[in-house]
Amino acid sequence: MPIQYYIALASALFCIGVVGVLTRRNAIIVFMCIELMLNAVNLLLVAFSKMHYAKAAAAGAVTTAGTEGQLFVFFIMVVAAAEVSVGLAIIVMMYRNVHSVDVNFLNRLKN
Amino acid sequence: MNKLVYLVPLFPLAGFLINGLLRKSLSKGIIGFIGSAAILASFVVSLVLFFQVKGSGAAIPVEPLFTFINADTFKIDFAFQVDQLSSLFLLIITGVGFLIHVYSAAYMHEEPEQHVGRYFAYLNLFVFSMLLLVMGANYVIMFIGWEGVGLCSYLLIGYWFKNNDYNYAAKKAFIMNRIGDLGFLLAVFWLLSKLGTVSFNEVFPQVSRLTPTDITGITVLLFVGAMGKSAQIPLYTWLPDAMAGPTPVSALIHAATMVTAGIYMVARSNALYSLSEVAQHLVAIVGIATALLSATIAIKQNDIKKVLAYSTVSQLGYMFLGLGVGAYTGAVFHVMTHAFFKALLFLGAGSVIHAMHHEQDIRNMGGLKKHLPATHWTFLLACIAISGIPPFSGFFSKDEILAAAYAHSPVYWVLGVIGAAMTAFYMFRLYATTFLGQFRGTHEQEHHLHESPKAMTIPLIILAVLSVIGGMVGVPEVLGGHHELHAFLAPVLTTETHHEISHSTEYALMGISVAVAAVAIFIAVSKYSKKPELGEPAGFGKVLADKWYIDELYNNIIVKPLGALAGVLKNVVEKSGIDGAVNGVGRFVKYSARQLRLLQSGQVGGYILFMVLSIVVLFLLFWNQAMITQFLNKIF
Numbered sequence: 001m002p003i004q005y006y007i008a009l010a011s012a013l014f015c016i017g018v019v020g021v022l023t024r025r026n027a028i029i030v031f032m033c034i035e036l037m038l039n040a041v042n043l044l045l046v047a048f049s050k051m052h053y054a055k056a057a058a059a060g061a062v063t064t065a066g067t068e069g070q071l072f073v074f075f076i077m078v079v080a081a082a083e084v085s086v087g088l089a090i091i092v093m094m095y096r097n098v099h100s101v102d103v104n105f106l107n108r109l110k111n
Numbered sequence: 112m113n114k115l116v117y118l119v120p121l122f123p124l125a126g127f128l129i130n131g132l133l134r135k136s137l138s139k140g141i142i143g144f145i146g147s148a149a150i151l152a153s154f155v156v157s158l159v160l161f162f163q164v165k166g167s168g169a170a171i172p173v174e175p176l177f178t179f180i181n182a183d184t185f186k187i188d189f190a191f192q193v194d195q196l197s198s199l200f201l202l203i204i205t206g207v208g209f210l211i212h213v214y215s216a217a218y219m220h221e222e223p224e225q226h227v228g229r230y231f232a233y234l235n236l237f238v239f240s241m242l243l244l245v246m247g248a249n250y251v252i253m254f255i256g257w258e259g260v261g262l263c264s265y266l267l268i269g270y271w272f273k274n275n276d277y278n279y280a281a282k283k284a285f286i287m288n289r290i291g292d293l294g295f296l297l298a299v300f301w302l303l304s305k306l307g308t309v310s311f312n313e314v315f316p317q318v319s320r321l322t323p324t325d326i327t328g329i330t331v332l333l334f335v336g337a338m339g340k341s342a343q344i345p346l347y348t349w350l351p352d353a354m355a356g357p358t359p360v361s362a363l364i365h366a367a368t369m370v371t372a373g374i375y376m377v378a379r380s381n382a383l384y385s386l387s388e389v390a391q392h393l394v395a396i397v398g399i400a401t402a403l404l405s406a407t408i409a410i411k412q413n414d415i416k417k418v419l420a421y422s423t424v425s426q427l428g429y430m431f432l433g434l435g436v437g438a439y440t441g442a443v444f445h446v447m448t449h450a451f452f453k454a455l456l457f458l459g460a461g462s463v464i465h466a467m468h469h470e471q472d473i474r475n476m477g478g479l480k481k482h483l484p485a486t487h488w489t490f491l492l493a494c495i496a497i498s499g500i501p502p503f504s505g506f507f508s509k510d511e512i513l514a515a516a517y518a519h520s521p522v523y524w525v526l527g528v529i530g531a532a533m534t535a536f537y538m539f540r541l542y543a544t545t546f547l548g549q550f551r552g553t554h555e556q557e558h559h560l561h562e563s564p565k566a567m568t569i570p571l572i573i574l575a576v577l578s579v580i581g582g583m584v585g586v587p588e589v590l591g592g593h594h595e596l597h598a599f600l601a602p603v604l605t606t607e608t609h610h611e612i613s614h615s616t617e618y619a620l621m622g623i624s625v626a627v628a629a630v631a632i633f634i635a636v637s638k639y640s641k642k643p644e645l646g647e648p649a650g651f652g653k654v655l656a657d658k659w660y661i662d663e664l665y666n667n668i669i670v671k672p673l674g675a676l677a678g679v680l681k682n683v684v685e686k687s688g689i690d691g692a693v694n695g696v697g698r699f700v701k702y703s704a705r706q707l708r709l710l711q712s713g714q715v716g717g718y719i720l721f722m723v724l725s726i727v728v729l730f731l732l733f734w735n736q737a738m739i740t741q742f743l744n745k746i747f
Contacts, residue, residue, distance in 0.1 A: 018723055021716075021719060022716055022719055022720055022723065023716075025716075103715055103716070104714060104715075104716070106715075
């Protein structure tokens with residue numbers, strides 16, 4: 001499959017994520033949209049990694065080209081997992097305190 | 112031996128520092144003693160120097176103290192020089208200065224202690240500056256002294272600083288002097304740019320290198336300086352107002368020494384002045400005009416010090432007349448004799464004011480002859496001396512100037528004699544109104560009338576002796592003298608004009624001027640001893656009493672337009688222009704800050720939207736970089 005397809009899919013996912021973060025008020029949905037953006041980036045990284053490896057292999061050498069992309073993906077997944085656990089904990093605490101998960105409700109530090 | 116020269120200004124400087132710094136802890140007696148002793152020490156050293164110069168007939172060589180200004184091509188040393196002219200001035204300044212210091216110690220004893228300290232500190236600083244002025248070996252050092260005496264004059268006129276009129280008089284004197292100083296400074300710059308040096312020893316031999324325009328420009332500008340310092344038309348109005356200061360100050364600064372600085376400077380620069388006809392005519396015309404104008408004003412003044420002040424302006428005019436017609440020795444001679452009798456007159460007036468408890472209006476005096484015998488006799492001698500009656504000192508010096516003026520142009524002589532007649536008239540009007548007739552003050556004043564203490568009368572007596580015999584150093588040859596002063600000053604005043612007048616003419620000139628003065632004295636005494644004018648003057652007399660309305664004229668044509676201009680600048684340019692711009696910037700920043708603040712709404716979504724939009728814009732810019740660069744290149 002050509003690389004453009006992957007790019008198009010990742011861009012579409014990323015834009016959905018951005019729009020979701022901007023428009024939705026439910027903290028959990030906002031959270032999910034962030035995950036969506038992260039995974040769009042992951043998809044791109046993996047796709048480019050594969051592309052570079054294919055190019056180097058086609059040249060006929062035993063190569064490690066494109067490994068960095070895969071490595072970054074692991075990092076992102078780990079960080080995302082950690083972030084989700086902290087973020088969900090915050091959301092739970094927030095729900096306990098204000099009985100709501102509406103992000104617009106959380107503007108009390110204003111002024 | 113020439114290290115001795117440094118001592119002359121050092122003593123007054125030390126006196127200034129001690130009295131100035133310790134004014135709160137020293138007693139009045141000690142302050143007066145230190146102040147007077149410093150000047151006496153200077154006087155003794157000056158005497159030694161004077162006889163050294165007189166004996167050797169040459170200037171004392173003095174090493175420069177240090178380099179004052181060193182800038183690439185020119186170098187100005189902080190250097191002194193003591194030659195015939197400056198040694199004579201040293202004697203006048205320290206000698207008369209010492210007597211006035213002694214007198215002051217008694218005159219000021221009613222003042223509170225720290226004010227006496229301040230007074231003597233200023234007085235010593237004045238003497239120091241004046242010594243710097245006459246001892247400087249170049250125009251820059253002279254200018255330092257020139258400014259210093261102006262400052263001290265300001266400080267001492269405003270000595271009673273709680274009186275606003277006095278402060279106003281002090282400011283007036285300072286500003287008038289500053290106008291003149293500007294001329295002096297420009298002349299120094301001009302000299303520096305043309306010759307690259309301001310040292311007297313280097314400038315005068317090189318005058319031939321200057322073009323006539325340069326010489327005229329420099330001398331006229333220097334004379335502007337002299338106009339300010341020596342109170343000549345048009346800058347003379349500060350001197351009568353300067354009488355706000357204590358009377359000994361008037362005697363020292365505004366009669367005997369500071370105001371003669373202009374004469375000294377012109378006499379010192381005689382090599383320059385003699386090469387410029389224009390400048391010489393200007394000096395002579397301004398001099399005689401000032402002499403006549405102020406003499407007319409003096410006739411109708413009723414304040415004892417004002418009469419003397421206008422008389423000083425008038426006598427300074429005579430000196431400038433002498434300088435203008437090339438009689439430099441005559442002018443310096445008149446400076447010397449004038450220092451004696453004018454200091455005496457002022458100190459005598461101080462003694463009268465002291466006895467009358469600060470009454471200065473001569474209409475309230477009269478008949479003081481029997482109450483103040485010492486003051487009366489010394490004052491009378493001074494009046495005779497200033498009127499030019501032989502063989503008193505004023506006769507010789509004034510006669511020398513008048514003879515030189517006659518040789519130059521008889522018109523000057525006629526005007527000079529008219530001035531001399533007026534001088535004799537107003538001096539004896541003052542004398543007769545003050546000392547003769549009946550006492551016209553209050554009973555209380557009459558009861559308290561007393562002769563001044565010894566510390567005041569002894570300086571009066573010494574000055575009276577000098578006023579009487581001071582002329583003997585310059586007896587002209589026609590009267591069988593040798594004119595020693597002339598021979599003494601000849602090495603410095605090299606360009607003196609020598610007039611050849613026949614002896615018979617000279618006798619006639621003397622005879623006429625003495626006769627005119629004698630008649631004026633007779634009229635004044637007979638008119639005012641019995642029936643002094645007590646009322647307000649009317650008609651032309653009022654014009655004279657109001658000083659020809661010159662002050663009002665200056666006020667209207669200079670002070671008021673300047674005030675109006677300042678008002679416009681303050682109210683229009685400053686308030687709406689500059690303030691508007693400054694406050695406008697402030698208001699704009701405040702306004703835009705208030706508007707921008709609204710962006711910070713506290714809605715996280717809004718922030719993220721801005722972030723996303725900014726990133727999108729950045730991407731667009733990045734992709735279109737080439738296009739944007741091209742576009743910018745097209746514009747700029």
